[in-house]
Amino acid sequence: MPLPDFFEFHLPTRVLYGAGLIDQLSDSLPHWQGKRALLITDQVLEDLGLAERARKGLARAGIRVAGTFNDVPPDSTITTVESCAAAGRRCKAQVIVALGGGSVMDTAKVANILMVKGGRATDHMGAYILGNTRLNPMLAIPTTAGTGSEVTKVAVIADPDSQMKLPFAETQFFPEVALLDPTLTTTLPPLHTALTGMDALTHAIESYVSREAQPASDALALYVIETVNHWLVRACQQPDDLQARGQMLVASCLAGMAFTQSMVGIVHGIAHALGGRWHIPHGLANALVLPEGMAFNLDAAPARFARIAEALGLGLEYPADTAARWLRLTPLRALAQPVARFRPAERWLQLRLGEAAIARVRQLNQELAAVTGMPLNLRDSGMARADETELAALTEAALADGSMLYNPREVTADAVRRILKRLHQASLQPITPALTGGLDAMKDTGPSLTGVFESSEALYDVLGEFYTRLIEDPDLGPTLAASRLCVQFVYEDPDAIVTLDGHQSPPTLTMGPAPDAKPDVIMTMKADFAHAFWLGKANLIRALSRRQVRSKGNVPKAVKLLPVLKPAFRLYPAYLKERGLTQLLAG
Numbered sequence: 001m002p003l004p005d006f007f008e009f010h011l012p013t014r015v016l017y018g019a020g021l022i023d024q025l026s027d028s029l030p031h032w033q034g035k036r037a038l039l040i041t042d043q044v045l046e047d048l049g050l051a052e053r054a055r056k057g058l059a060r061a062g063i064r065v066a067g068t069f070n071d072v073p074p075d076s077t078i079t080t081v082e083s084c085a086a087a088g089r090r091c092k093a094q095v096i097v098a099l100g101g102g103s104v105m106d107t108a109k110v111a112n113i114l115m116v117k118g119g120r121a122t123d124h125m126g127a128y129i130l131g132n133t134r135l136n137p138m139l140a141i142p143t144t145a146g147t148g149s150e151v152t153k154v155a156v157i158a159d160p161d162s163q164m165k166l167p168f169a170e171t172q173f174f175p176e177v178a179l180l181d182p183t184l185t186t187t188l189p190p191l192h193t194a195l196t197g198m199d200a201l202t203h204a205i206e207s208y209v210s211r212e213a214q215p216a217s218d219a220l221a222l223y224v225i226e227t228v229n230h231w232l233v234r235a236c237q238q239p240d241d242l243q244a245r246g247q248m249l250v251a252s253c254l255a256g257m258a259f260t261q262s263m264v265g266i267v268h269g270i271a272h273a274l275g276g277r278w279h280i281p282h283g284l285a286n287a288l289v290l291p292e293g294m295a296f297n298l299d300a301a302p303a304r305f306a307r308i309a310e311a312l313g314l315g316l317e318y319p320a321d322t323a324a325r326w327l328r329l330t331p332l333r334a335l336a337q338p339v340a341r342f343r344p345a346e347r348w349l350q351l352r353l354g355e356a357a358i359a360r361v362r363q364l365n366q367e368l369a370a371v372t373g374m375p376l377n378l379r380d381s382g383m384a385r386a387d388e389t390e391l392a393a394l395t396e397a398a399l400a401d402g403s404m405l406y407n408p409r410e411v412t413a414d415a416v417r418r419i420l421k422r423l424h425q426a427s428l429q430p431i432t433p434a435l436t437g438g439l440d441a442m443k444d445t446g447p448s449l450t451g452v453f454e455s456s457e458a459l460y461d462v463l464g465e466f467y468t469r470l471i472e473d474p475d476l477g478p479t480l481a482a483s484r485l486c487v488q489f490v491y492e493d494p495d496a497i498v499t500l501d502g503h504q505s506p507p508t509l510t511m512g513p514a515p516d517a518k519p520d521v522i523m524t525m526k527a528d529f530a531h532a533f534w535l536g537k538a539n540l541i542r543a544l545s546r547r548q549v550r551s552k553g554n555v556p557k558a559v560k561l562l563p564v565l566k567p568a569f570r571l572y573p574a575y576l577k578e579r580g581l582t583q584l585l586a587g
């Protein structure tokens with residue numbers, strides 16, 4: 001693909017991914033400690049206990065939830081945004097935590113402007129009008145996999161009076177941190193999973209063929225197309241499959257990164273109109289319009305649609321490329337280049353591949369319909385009538401949508417009208433999907449043991465005696481002594497300090513502060529992590545890179561000991577059993 005004359009890729013958001021990350025926030029936001037937070041969420045997440053889980057996670061990180069606004073509806077309105085901002089002002093929030101789907105995160109973004117600048121939501125509608133105004137830092141925690149709003153600079157809010165979706169775009173909308181935790185998405189019902197997942201696919205496909213497409217968003221978009229095609233049906237079939245949930249959450253986030261740079265097109269333009277006038281969920285409207293929008297655009301970007309087909313597993317190499325590669329291996333290699341250039345039917349082939357991509361997206365909708373009951377036409381989606389007056393009103397709203405500016409082909413009223421009419425009359429049937437994703441199912445979800453040691457005394461009792469046994473072990477003891485290494489473990493929850501001093505001969509063990517020790521390395525970690533580590537269920541190197549374990553001093557020297565410690569992973573469970581502490585082995 002030729003490079004654009006100019007492009008900018010701007011992503012100030014720090015993205016963190018991990019199953020159960022919400023419960024381990026303490027190291028992720030050190031500079032937020034002591035700050036007053038407004039938690040913005042919805043009633044469903046409150047009832048499911050996810051909001052409470054977030055509160056506890058934030059409390060562990062030293063962040064005080066000074067107020068909660070949990071009244072965000074599925075399609076947030078300007079009234080909701082203004083009530084939310086009032087809640088933020090009342091509790092004097094310094095930081096914002098948005099826990100939810102697109103509606104929650106978009107509410108948080110626009111309410112943030114009102115909290116800082118005041119006024120009505122409509123006063124701030126538009127793009128890049130904030131200038132240098134700083135907004136409150138935001139932590140975005142998506143509980144759906146589709147919107148990507150955790151990494152975008154846009155927000156869409158409904159205005160019931162005008163039946164329009166109002167767009168807002170500000171660089172300051174980028175959250176400071178996006179926290180992707182797939183355990184927060186397992187309660188999402190299959191239908192909602194399907195709809196939000198199709199929103200992510202639409203973001204990827206529309207950004208890939210957009211007039212503003214660029215290499216960075218292209219790379220993200222193709223990855224997303226491949227991932228959604230592979231994992232979305234499985235995430236609907238197996239709601240508890242953390243691998244499928246994680247794949248979709250990451251895909252949604254990457255799609256957000258792509259479209260916030262390259263924008264979307266005709267599909268979103270029409271979907272916004274359908275959402276505004278008929279309250280058809282955003283993901284459903286996108287899912288239905290997507291194949292039609294692709295068909296409309298195919299002629300304008302056949303090479304790009306052929307590449308989309310490849311990402312959907314429908315690639316077909318141009319015969320001249322194969323011939324040229326073979327020729328390069330023979331004495332006739334000089335012919336390779338002219339042969340590779342011989343492409344009399346290239347455009348024809350690209351169009352066929354594009355058609356295959358459209359057929360696959362349509363089939364994906366039918367598979368999702370079989371698994372989740374997703375409607376396959378606008379009649380069943382709540383659009384009660386498609387008379388000329390209604391079609392004209394919808395067409396006008398769609399053409400006025402900003403997304404249309406980025407569509408690769410100029411969108412006409414006639415085209416929108418035809419798409420709407422066809423989708424209203426459509427009579428596609430559900431198709432039972434083939435098994436997807438199964439072979440890659442997650443094998444290791446990491447340690448799930450939490451709150452293992454009730455108190456510092458319990459920790460000293462269990463780990464202290466275990467370390468003593470390691471020092472006295474006939475195989476491990478001499479190795480530890482030979483290392484001449486003094487390691488100090490600083491444990492948290494409960495707090496404890498254990499110093500294993502190999503400078504002494506034989507090595508000594510000190511429980512509690514050891515003022516005379518001169519540790520070569522100090523490792524700070526959760527007590528639960530230490531327990532999981534000795535059970536052989538936690539990876540120290542990974543934990544160091546994720547800052548679950550913080551280290552000071554000669555870490556490489558300590559890490560070199562790891563292979564030697566392997567036998568201890570068998571000794572620890574045996575030791576716990578011997579002491580009758582089998583409850584510590586659960587998890």
Ligand SMILES: [Fe+2]
Nearest residue numbers: 147199203282
């Ligand atoms: Fe969208």
